[in-house]
Structure formats: structure tokens, C-alpha cells
Amino acid sequence: MMALKPIDKTRPEERRQGMWSAMRKRLTFTVRDIYWATRVEKETVRDFLVCLENAGYVTCCRPAQRGPKNPNKYTLVRGLELYEPPRVRRDGTPVTQGNARENMWRTMRILKEFSAKDLAINASTEECIVAEIDARDYLHHLAKAGYLAVTRQGKGGVTMRYRFIQQRYSGPKAPKVQRVKAIYDPNLGRVVWTSAGGQS
Amino acid sequence: MTNHTPSVNTVAPLANVSLAVTALERAMNRPAHLPGMVVLYGPSGWGKSTAAAYTANRHRAYYIECKSVWTRKATLLAILHEMGVPAPKTISDMADAICAHLATTQRPLIIDEMDHLVDKKAVEIIRDIYEGSGAPILLIGEERLPKKLERWERFHGRILDFIPAQPADQDDAKHLAKLYCSGLTIGDDLVEAIHQASKGSVRRICVNIERVQEEARARGLNTISLADWGKRDFFTGSAPARRV
Numbered sequence: 001m002m003a004l005k006p007i008d009k010t011r012p013e014e015r016r017q018g019m020w021s022a023m024r025k026r027l028t029f030t031v032r033d034i035y036w037a038t039r040v041e042k043e044t045v046r047d048f049l050v051c052l053e054n055a056g057y058v059t060c061c062r063p064a065q066r067g068p069k070n071p072n073k074y075t076l077v078r079g080l081e082l083y084e085p086p087r088v089r090r091d092g093t094p095v096t097q098g099n100a101r102e103n104m105w106r107t108m109r110i111l112k113e114f115s116a117k118d119l120a121i122n123a124s125t126e127e128c129i130v131a132e133i134d135a136r137d138y139l140h141h142l143a144k145a146g147y148l149a150v151t152r153q154g155k156g157g158v159t160m161r162y163r164f165i166q167q168r169y170s171g172p173k174a175p176k177v178q179r180v181k182a183i184y185d186p187n188l189g190r191v192v193w194t195s196a197g198g199q200s
Numbered sequence: 201m202t203n204h205t206p207s208v209n210t211v212a213p214l215a216n217v218s219l220a221v222t223a224l225e226r227a228m229n230r231p232a233h234l235p236g237m238v239v240l241y242g243p244s245g246w247g248k249s250t251a252a253a254y255t256a257n258r259h260r261a262y263y264i265e266c267k268s269v270w271t272r273k274a275t276l277l278a279i280l281h282e283m284g285v286p287a288p289k290t291i292s293d294m295a296d297a298i299c300a301h302l303a304t305t306q307r308p309l310i311i312d313e314m315d316h317l318v319d320k321k322a323v324e325i326i327r328d329i330y331e332g333s334g335a336p337i338l339l340i341g342e343e344r345l346p347k348k349l350e351r352w353e354r355f356h357g358r359i360l361d362f363i364p365a366q367p368a369d370q371d372d373a374k375h376l377a378k379l380y381c382s383g384l385t386i387g388d389d390l391v392e393a394i395h396q397a398s399k400g401s402v403r404r405i406c407v408n409i410e411r412v413q414e415e416a417r418a419r420g421l422n423t424i425s426l427a428d429w430g431k432r433d434f435f436t437g438s439a440p441a442r443r444v
Contacts, residue, residue, distance in 0.1 A: 126258075
């Protein structure tokens with residue numbers, strides 16, 4: 001299996017957003033239609049369709065004898081009103097990874113000044129509980145990338161506090177901490193910090 | 201979603217949080233003939249931001265906080281920025297883009313510090329967005345916001361509900377103490393004292409709980425009661441009295 005490309009190396013059209021828009025525009029389509037519209041590998045389109053079918057967003061009409069002239073026909077039956085592609089796994093269950101980050105990113109801007117604990121508590125909902133340790137880790141990285149200023153140094157029994165720098169709010173998508181020790185801002189579409197090169 | 205089982209790990213059980221969530225959900229699930237804007241108002245520090253954060257996270261709402269210097273254009277630009285939609289050139293195109301995006305995504309909009317828009321006479325722009333998209337909108341502001349909105353009759357008529365924020369009660373204080381203190385039990389008498397000193401402010405309750413926690417940590421206690429705390433001061437928000 002090929003290794004996953006780091007997110008800043010893939011074109012936006014290659015991602016699910018592109019496929020999803022193409023599907024919404026057509027309502028009834030084949031894998032080939034989506035391939036021509038988006039130039040996403042057919043295998044990737046098929047993978048996404050498996051996810052969507054299991055989650056009940058599309059239905060598939062499978063001809064008895066499938067061939068180049070008789071392809072599977074897919075129909076979008078649910079989620080027509082959704083602008084963003086549904087986040088679902090192969091078995092159809094919703095993807096929960098990233099929800100915590102999205103909640104934290106949104107909550108930081110509302111709270112303005114906070115500790116890791118404040119953030120974890122305020123960003124938690126019934127569907128997505130944010131652990132304090134996750135909040136601490138995320139804040140640590142965002143501070144390095146210059147999204148946050150430290151308003152109180154943590155030492156001994158004193159908790160560290162941060163302030164969100166409003167001018168750095170780049171949009172609704174939460175910056176990602178990549179495995180290669182870098183921070184990617186999906187709103188700007190670029191890497192904003194690396195452990196080697198610092199802020200960029 | 202209207203049925204929630206308030207979890208002990210979230211702020212959902214706090215009075216103002218559940219008021220805000222219920223109000224917004226009522227606007228989201230309203231029958232077509234009812235208006236879709238709700239107003240939450242109350243003094244600062246009463247947990248309106250906490251309510252906004254929870255509500256926004258629960259429904260993936262768009263959130264903006266108005267500033268006193270904002271013009272109509274600045275307001276629209278801020279909303280577009282929050283949605284991640286590139287800004288068109290003219291004001292009317294901007295309003296259209298916002299309406300189109302809200303209508304397709306069906307996500308609610310939360311506008312905090314609404315007072316600033318009222319003072320700046322930028323109210324009508326919010327009404328345009330509401331009319332153009334039908335999206336449920338939660339407006340948050342200070343105590344006098346409903347009074348101020350009365351002047352804008354066409355706006356006033358589109359409000360489903362005015363909800364006054366409530367001062368934090370005993371249960372809120374208890375819940376906050378539980379949320380913030382892992383591995384430390386604060387005695388009921390001390391929570392009661394914190395609640396008294398904080399005069400209904402969620403913000404002050406949090407500051408005081410943190411002080412208690414630091415004190416307990418410094419003395420190596422895992423339960424702390426009013427007797428342990430003694431005559432130490434609480435943060436009451438009033439300016440320090442001069443002792444001469």
C-alpha cells in the first residue's frame with residue numbers, strides 16, 4: 001500500500017470535497033463520471049462510495065452483467081443539502097477524529113483567555129468529550145505556531161494560561177498537528193510551523 | 201436534536217447553557233410560520249460565553265463577536281471569514297454569499313456582543329441575512345439589548361424569544377466545582393461560600409475555585425472545607441478596599 005500523502009501535498013480537488021460536489025451536482029452518476037469531473041483516482045472514488053453506501057447516503061444499482069458498457073449506477077439519496085461531504089468510515093459509522101480539534105479551535109476564539117482545563121471543559125459536548133491532556137498538547141503546539149500568546153507561565157502549582165490572538169484566526173478549519181512535527185493550517189492551505197524551521 | 205442527557209463532563213447542566221441550547225433548538229425546529237431569531241441577554245460574567253461555546257460546538261454553529269468599530273461591511277467580512285467563504289467585492293454580493301452559504305449548510309449563526317451592531321445601526325444587515333437564508337440565529341448581548349432592539353420594529357418582530365440569562369445558582373457552583381477539580385473535593389460549605397462571594401457570576405466562581413485549588417495543592421490536601429480555607433479572601437470583583 002502506498003503511504004498516505006501529507007495533506008499539504010494533495011490538491012483540494014483530490015479530496016472528498018471535490019467528489020462530493022460532483023455527486024451533488026449529478027445526483028445519479030457512475031464512478032467514471034466522478035473521475036472525469038474531478039480527476040480523482042477511480043479507486044479513491046470507489047472507496048468513498050463504499051463509505052457513503054454503507055452510511056446510507058447513496059444507493060447502488062448493480063447490473064446483472066457488469067462491464068464497460070454496463071457500469072454500476074449510483075444515486076445520491078441523502079445529504080443533498082450538505083455542502084461538506086459527510087465524514088463516514090468504510091463501515092458507514094461517522095468519523096469522530098478531528099471533532100475534538102474543531103471544537104477546541106472554535107472554543108478558543110470564544111473564550112479568548114483560558115487554561116487547558118477551561119478549554120477542555122468548554123469544548124466538550126455529549127458527542128465529543130475533550131480530554132484535558134489533548135487540550136494541553138494542542139495548545140502547546142498552537143502557541144509555538146504563534147496562534148496563542150502565553151499570559152501566565154505555568155510552574156509549580158500554577159496553571160499555564162493562554163490568550164488567543166484574534167488576528168491569527170484564519171478560518172473555520174482547525175490547524176492540524178502533523179506527524180512530521182509540523183503544523184498545517186487548512187484555511188491557508190500551507191504549513192505554518194515546523195520543528196526544524198520554526199514559524200513561517 | 202432535542203433530547204439531551206446532560207453529561208457530567210460538560211457544561212450542559214449549567215442553567216444558562218441549557219437555556220441557550222433549548223432556545224436555539226426551538227428556532228432550528230420551528231414551524232415555517234414562526235420567526236427564527238432568539239435573543240439571550242444578561243450582565244457580563246454570567247456565563248453567556250460558556251453558553252455560546254457549548255451551543256456552537258453542539259450544532260457546529262458559526263460564531264462571530266462584534267466590535268464597537270464594526271461597520272456593515274466589516275460585519276459581513278467577519279461572517280464570511282468565519283465561514284471560510286472568499287469575500288465578493290460589493291456589500292450586496294457579500295450578503296448574498298452569506299445567505300447562500302447558510303441556506304445550503306443549514307448551520308445556525310451566533311452573534312455575540314450584538315449591542316455594538318445596534319449602536320452602529322448595522323442591525324438591518326442581520327435581518328437581511330435572516331430573511332435571505334432562513335437560518336436560525338442566536339443573538340447575545342448585554343442586559344439592555346431587548347430594549348435597544350425595540351427601536352427597530354421590523355427586526356423586533358422576527359424574534360422568537362427573549363431569554364434573560366440567570367445568575368449562577370448553588371447547583372451551578374457545585375457543578376463547576378466538580379468539573380474543575382479532579383482529585384480534589386471541595387466541601388459543600390466552601391462551595392456555598394464561593395457562590396455567595398461570587399454574586400451570580402460564573403466567571404468569578406471559576407476564579408475562586410481555582411484559588412481554592414491552588415491553596416489545596418500548596419498544602420497537599422485532597423479535601424478542603426470552609427474551616428481549612430478560613431478567613432482568606434474571595435475574588436468578588438469589587439475594587440480592593442484601601443486599608444490604612
